[in-house]
Amino acid sequence: MPYKKKGTDNWYITWTEGGRQRSRSSRTTDHAEARRLENKLRGTAHTRAPAVIAGSPTVDTILGEYLKAVPSERAAWAIKSLLAHWAGRPIDEITPEVYYQYIADRGVSQGTIAREMGTLRAALRHCRIKLGWEIPNVTEGRMPQEPRHRIRWLTRDEAQRLLDAVSNRVPYLRDFIELGLHTGLRKGELLGLTWDRVDIEGRAILFEPQHHKNSTYAAVPINDTAAAVFAQRKALADAHPNKPTHVLFRAVGGKPIGNIKKGFAAAAQRAGLTDLTPHDLRHTCASWLVQAGVELAVVKDILRHADFKTTLRYAHLAPKNLRDGVGKLDQVRQYGSTSGRFVEPSADWAGVAGTAVTAVVGGEFGAKKDQQSPLGPFRLFVSD
Numbered sequence: 001m002p003y004k005k006k007g008t009d010n011w012y013i014t015w016t017e018g019g020r021q022r023s024r025s026s027r028t029t030d031h032a033e034a035r036r037l038e039n040k041l042r043g044t045a046h047t048r049a050p051a052v053i054a055g056s057p058t059v060d061t062i063l064g065e066y067l068k069a070v071p072s073e074r075a076a077w078a079i080k081s082l083l084a085h086w087a088g089r090p091i092d093e094i095t096p097e098v099y100y101q102y103i104a105d106r107g108v109s110q111g112t113i114a115r116e117m118g119t120l121r122a123a124l125r126h127c128r129i130k131l132g133w134e135i136p137n138v139t140e141g142r143m144p145q146e147p148r149h150r151i152r153w154l155t156r157d158e159a160q161r162l163l164d165a166v167s168n169r170v171p172y173l174r175d176f177i178e179l180g181l182h183t184g185l186r187k188g189e190l191l192g193l194t195w196d197r198v199d200i201e202g203r204a205i206l207f208e209p210q211h212h213k214n215s216t217y218a219a220v221p222i223n224d225t226a227a228a229v230f231a232q233r234k235a236l237a238d239a240h241p242n243k244p245t246h247v248l249f250r251a252v253g254g255k256p257i258g259n260i261k262k263g264f265a266a267a268a269q270r271a272g273l274t275d276l277t278p279h280d281l282r283h284t285c286a287s288w289l290v291q292a293g294v295e296l297a298v299v300k301d302i303l304r305h306a307d308f309k310t311t312l313r314y315a316h317l318a319p320k321n322l323r324d325g326v327g328k329l330d331q332v333r334q335y336g337s338t339s340g341r342f343v344e345p346s347a348d349w350a351g352v353a354g355t356a357v358t359a360v361v362g363g364e365f366g367a368k369k370d371q372q373s374p375l376g377p378f379r380l381f382v383s384d
């Protein structure tokens with residue numbers, strides 16, 4: 001997807017060639033034209049002759065090519081575990097027996113296994129499709145079942161306990177938690193957030209395709225609580241102009257913060273909260289929205305879910321909304337609960353003018369008076 005660099009008008013394009021991610025200016029300000037050029041380059045790169053490989057490539061080579069093309073912290077962790085078992089082994093030695101033995105010996109959760117095997121599958125597909133390598137795919141038809149999605153969210157009281165438990169040695173962590181609760185941004189999105197994408201006055205956080213997993217343009221709204229946190233961090237950044245300030249979260253020396261896992265875990269432990277991760281702040285944001293009566297379609301847009309099924313995981317948190325929904329049926333007037341009369345198609349319909357239509361029987365309102373339906377002839381019931 002074409003993207004723009006700060007301070008430039010032309011769109012930049014990316015494509016993979018020879019196992020390497022490449023990019024350059026499209027030399028055009030027209031997004032559609034840049035997209036056509038990008039697709040052309042990608043198509044050309046994919047139709048070039050497959051790379052010549054001497055013998056069967058090793059697992060190291062395959063995973064390394066994938067990580068160069070698709071850099072990802074999560075993929076890097078999965079690759080580290082895979083190489084701990086299979087480093088230096090040719091891919092054709094990873095038979096189904098070896099594959100299943102890895103899963104049996106790993107001794108980790110079902111979710112971790114699914115992520116590691118998913119990374120292996122993605123790497124094999126990348127080398128087969130993008131690079132044209134003729135290699136076996138041991139994961140085909142053998143992917144472990146994904147675990148049921150875990151949803152851990154905080155009550156308002158638990159969230160306050162977590163904020164109060166943040167150590168003074170990590171002052172930025174409190175702001176991270178506040179923003180996670182009130183924007184629903186993922187951990188990596190918050191830590192990588194730069195000031196040029198935060199519009200405090202316009203109350204929005206801007207996302208381009210390269211900034212999040214959805215690869216789309218999006219804007220996340222900012223509420224009063226988040227705006228106050230952003231304003232506080234901006235004042236802090238402006239007070240130290242000699243230090244790098246392009247990112248929101250940076251250490252004392254100005255270096256961007258890469259992870260908050262240890263500080264977050266320590267705060268959760270002090271607050272007496274178990275089984276809590278930074279991603280649960282996003283779950284909490286979604287849960288609070290649903291409990292406040294926000295429509296699921298709106299929650300989907302705020303959290304930028306690609307699939308509505310993901311948003312539906314929070315539907316059970318709004319029982320009051322569901323009760324209110326069926327309660328609407330109590331407000332529907334039954335045609336038998338009031339005095340009036342039926343008006344048959346043969347009657348003089350002019351006499352109905354100015355009366356209250358209580359029910360439509362045997363057809364849809366607006367149908368022609370002689371229209372037949374599976375329920376019988378069309379009739380009106382009008383109040384006296």
